[in-house]
Amino acid sequence: MRASRRIVYSGDMSPPTRPPLPRGLVAFVKRDCPTCVLVAPVLRRLAEAGDLTVYTQDDPSFPEEGMALDDTSLEISWHHDIEAVPTLLRVDDSGEEEQRVLGWHREEWEQLSGVEKLGRGAAGEDELPDQRPGCGSLSVDPVLAPDLAVRFGASALAARRIELSVLEDEIEALFDRGFTDGLPVVPPTERRVLAMLEGTTRDPSEVVATVAPDLVECTVEKVAINAVMAGCRPEYLPVVLAAVEAVCTDEFNIHGVLATTMPVGPVVVVNGPIRRTLGMNAAINALGQGNRPNLTIGRAVQLVVRNVGGGRPGEVDRATFGNPGKLSFCFPEDEENSPWQPLSADFGAEPGVDCVTVFAGEGPRNIVDQLSREPESLARSFAVNLRTLHHPKALLGFDCMLVVSPEHSRVFAEAGWSKRQLTDRLHELLMIDGDEVVRGAGGIAEGFPEGMSGKRLPKFRPEGLRIVRCGGGAGLFSAMIGGWASGPMGSQPVMREIRP
Amino acid sequence: MTRLENGSVKPRLILDPTSEREPAIRQRLPRPAQLRGLKVGLLDISKARGDVFLDRVDERLQEAGATVLRFSKPTFTKPAPLDLRQEIASKCDAVIEALAD
Numbered sequence: 028m029r030a031s032r033r034i035v036y037s038g039d040m041s042p043p044t045r046p047p048l049p050r051g052l053v054a055f056v057k058r059d060c061p062t063c064v065l066v067a068p069v070l071r072r073l074a075e076a077g078d079l080t081v082y083t084q085d086d087p088s089f090p091e092e093g094m095a096l097d098d099t100s101l102e103i104s105w106h107h108d109i110e111a112v113p114t115l116l117r118v119d120d121s122g123e124e125e126q127r128v129l130g131w132h133r134e135e136w137e138q139l140s141g142v143e144k145l146g147r148g149a150a151g152e153d154e155l156p157d158q159r160p161g162c163g164s165l166s167v168d169p170v171l172a173p174d175l176a177v178r179f180g181a182s183a184l185a186a187r188r189i190e191l192s193v194l195e196d197e198i199e200a201l202f203d204r205g206f207t208d209g210l211p212v213v214p215p216t217e218r219r220v221l222a223m224l225e226g227t228t229r230d231p232s233e234v235v236a237t238v239a240p241d242l243v244e245c246t247v248e249k250v251a252i253n254a255v256m257a258g259c260r261p262e263y264l265p266v267v268l269a270a271v272e273a274v275c276t277d278e279f280n281i282h283g284v285l286a287t288t289m290p291v292g293p294v295v296v297v298n299g300p301i302r303r304t305l306g307m308n309a310a311i312n313a314l315g316q317g318n319r320p321n322l323t324i325g326r327a328v329q330l331v332v333r334n335v336g337g338g339r340p341g342e343v344d345r346a347t348f349g350n351p352g353k354l355s356f357c358f359p360e361d362e363e364n365s366p367w368q369p370l371s372a373d374f375g376a377e378p379g380v381d382c383v384t385v386f387a388g389e390g391p392r393n394i395v396d397q398l399s400r401e402p403e404s405l406a407r408s409f410a411v412n413l414r415t416l417h418h419p420k421a422l423l424g425f426d427c428m429l430v431v432s433p434e435h436s437r438v439f440a441e442a443g444w445s446k447r448q449l450t451d452r453l454h455e456l457l458m459i460d461g462d463e464v465v466r467g468a469g470g471i472a473e474g475f476p477e478g479m480s481g482k483r484l485p486k487f488r489p490e491g492l493r494i495v496r497c498g499g500g501a502g503l504f505s506a507m508i509g510g511w512a513s514g515p516m517g518s519q520p521v522m523r524e525i526r527p
Numbered sequence: 528m529t530r531l532e533n534g535s536v537k538p539r540l541i542l543d544p545t546s547e548r549e550p551a552i553r554q555r556l557p558r559p560a561q562l563r564g565l566k567v568g569l570l571d572i573s574k575a576r577g578d579v580f581l582d583r584v585d586e587r588l589q590e591a592g593a594t595v596l597r598f599s600k601p602t603f604t605k606p607a608p609l610d611l612r613q614e615i616a617s618k619c620d621a622v623i624e625a626l627a628d
């Protein structure tokens with residue numbers, strides 16, 4: 028996902044231990060690399076011609092005794108992002124790298140060093156081929172790299188270290204400290220967090236959001252720690268970061284979503300090519316268990332809210348029931364097979380751009396209609412079910428996310444109904460007589476004041492019904508996900524682009 | 528846990544996932560505001576004369592308006608069995624464990 032193999036430190040984050048390079052020409056080699064052996068005479072010539080420092084990664088006596096500095100610890104190579112050997116650098120008087128060449132390439136070496144006829148004999152004959160690729164630097168060897176990252180890079184991680192005692196089981200220790208959502212979490216070691224940060228190009232110290240209820244500034248690093256705990260892979264991190272950003276907006280209002288007694292939590296819908304890149308599941312059981320990115324991305328968002336924001340059940344989270352989706356509720360839209368534009372496009376995103384949309388929702392409730400083959404009939408089926416959301420008398424107070432399955436969406440697609448058309452028709456069908464919803468109507472005390480009698484009111488505000496398409500290929504069902512207090516006084520869905 | 532070449536143990540570190548507003552070491556539960564109305568368990572670990580000490584604590588707690596429930600471990604040589612711990616946790620607001628000798 029990213030070009031660089033490790034965190035890019037900026038400004039104050041530069042670890043003080045980063046060793047400077049000497050001025051002049053600097054070469055990195057290892058004896059185990061045939062190209063390095065090939066260029067050994069060239070290195071001797073450059074050493075005679077001027078300032079050359081050679082760092083050797085495996086054998087301090089290579090290219091010859093006394094010529095090279097020992098970098099068998101790989102500290103210099105690691106800090107200066109050496110990816111291949113031989114690498115030739117030119118470093119200015121202030122220690123800044125000006126130029127680098129990877130592998131042997133006569134013209135580039137001559138241009139970089141200012142020394143001519145490299146790799147040629149006295150008569151000008153070729154002693155070396157014009158070019159030859161090098162080998163991988165030991166500092167990026169997959170076996171060594173994770174330990175090097177911890178040894179040289181962990182000092183850039185700002186989070187407090189918690190030492191576990193000898194007798195503590197690490198999984199139990201995380202439960203005991205209140206860091207989990209009730210399920211075991213992956214211990215966030217330096218090694219795992221550094222690996223997680225490989226998933227983004229963003230600086231670990233960058234502030235992603237201010238997380239309610241404690242209104243704490245949350246850095247990329249803190250999100251990464253919680254993403255490790257949730258079980259995310261590094262490539263999921265950009266999705267988690269975007270979802271955390273979206274959840275922590277005034278519009279979404281996570282403080283209110285937590286504090287309400289209603290059973291809602293962040294529902295994260297993912298759009299764009301990243302759904303497929305990560306292997307998310309938009310098909311069978313899309314809203315259920317079994318898919319790692321679906322489950323861990325949603326869980327990571329909730330762990331950030333819990334651990335960084337301090338939003339814990341029984342404290343600011345006052346939900347009467349809650350719902351199982353508060354552990355994690357994240358799914359991708361099945362854009363490829365959908366007759367409609369993706370959800371993110373309803374919020375203004377270009378189709379094909381990676382986005383998350385967060386919605387404060389309860390658990391999904393199934394709508395069964397196995398006989399409607401005409402769009403009008405199916406829309407009516409949806410409407411009578413949507414009418415009951417939270418209470419058949421509840422109007423205008425709550426949004427809804429309607430998840431339409433492949434078999435149901437086909438009925439609309441075959442009749443040429445756009446998403447707009449379906450939404451408009453549902454709004455028409457969901458204009459309710461005030462007489463039905465006033466207090467006492469139907470023998471039910473719940474309801475609107477008597478003054479509503481004789482009026483007609485919509486079930487949802489104009490933008491209060493959002494349609495998403497996903498699910499398994501078989502099943503004439505759709506699902507509705509009820510929201511919390513809608514609009515600026517409650518929570519509004521928020522879309523954010525996913526940045527690398 | 529990793530044992531280093533010199534025999535010492537490398538500490539196991541995790542990174543704090545929180546806002547770091549609380550101390551890193553585990554905190555004690557807050558002390559009860561008052562004894563009156565509190566259900567206090569007294570756990571006798573079955574060492575000699577532990578009961579003498581606990582009888583006196585029992586008297587003092589009852590004078591202060593607490594309800595006292597008495598428990599005892601089958602033997603001081605082993606941790607309290609799970610069902611005893613669960614019984615105490617479900618019946619009491621606080622527990623005092625008495626050593627003796």
